[in-house]
Amino acid sequence: MNEKQMAGGKAADYIEDGMTIGLGTGSTVYFMLQKLGKRVKEGLQIKGVSTSDSTTQLAKSLDIPLISINEIDQIDLTIDGADEVDAELNGIKGGGGALLYEKVVASISSKIIWIVDSAKLVESLGTFPLPVEVLPFGSHQVFRLFEKEGLQPSFRKKEDAYFITDSGHYVIDLKMESIKHPEKTASWLDGITGVVEHGLFLNMADLLIVGEAGGPAIIYRKK
Numbered sequence: 001m002n003e004k005q006m007a008g009g010k011a012a013d014y015i016e017d018g019m020t021i022g023l024g025t026g027s028t029v030y031f032m033l034q035k036l037g038k039r040v041k042e043g044l045q046i047k048g049v050s051t052s053d054s055t056t057q058l059a060k061s062l063d064i065p066l067i068s069i070n071e072i073d074q075i076d077l078t079i080d081g082a083d084e085v086d087a088e089l090n091g092i093k094g095g096g097g098a099l100l101y102e103k104v105v106a107s108i109s110s111k112i113i114w115i116v117d118s119a120k121l122v123e124s125l126g127t128f129p130l131p132v133e134v135l136p137f138g139s140h141q142v143f144r145l146f147e148k149e150g151l152q153p154s155f156r157k158k159e160d161a162y163f164i165t166d167s168g169h170y171v172i173d174l175k176m177e178s179i180k181h182p183e184k185t186a187s188w189l190d191g192i193t194g195v196v197e198h199g200l201f202l203n204m205a206d207l208l209i210v211g212e213a214g215g216p217a218i219i220y221r222k223k
């Protein structure tokens with residue numbers, strides 16, 4: 001069993017009957033959804049809130065019942081992947097481009113579990129390029145601002161065209177190497193007009209499940 005499968009499978013055990021579950025996006029979440037699909041077939045009653053078109057498609061193919069986020073005010077548990085996680089359980093997300101919906105879902109979740117393989121653990125965030133979702137209108141001005149700040153921005157591309165998120169935005173990836181003050185960086189990005197969302201997810205995850213050779217490691221966020 002690979003590490004992603006191990007972490008994804010373990011996380012599905014935290015889902016209880018009657019829960020509303022935030023369904024993250026990515027290749028680790030894929031394995032969680034496979035196990036959840038099995039449990040639903042065996043009679044587990046849940047409602048899933050999807051964070052992307054790809055997760056919606058996969059959940060539907062597994063007969064996992066979905067509910068629109070607009071019909072609820074609170075999610076019991078969200079299970080999602082991450083691109084980098086530090087010892088405080090702060091992370092970078094958005095490698096798959098679903099950061100905006102993932103953050104909206106996270107913001108109304110009572111509990112958040114992240115599932116990762118061991119390569120995602122870092123001492124400090126920033127080796128993974130930080131995704132910033134931007135409005136296409138004015139995006140080149142934002143890009144040039146990032147250039148001036150020395151952040152080596154690049155527009156994310158798909159087959160030579162701009163990568164377009166599920167909500168119709170572009171993604172600019174920033175090479176920050178090491179983010180010394182994640183809170184400061186997050187509030188700076190929050191203040192830039194045209195930035196819709198960024199991939200710094202701070203003080204959000206409650207629990208981290210890491211796939212490791214000897215079995216899944218469970219790490220709680222220090223309160």
Ligand SMILES: O=C(CO)[C@H](O)[C@H](O)COP(=O)(O)O
Nearest residue numbers: 026027028081094095096098
């Ligand atoms: O944030 C995400 C998508 O926007 C994913 O959770 C993140 O990229 C991790 O993906 P994977 O499990 O495929 O490594």
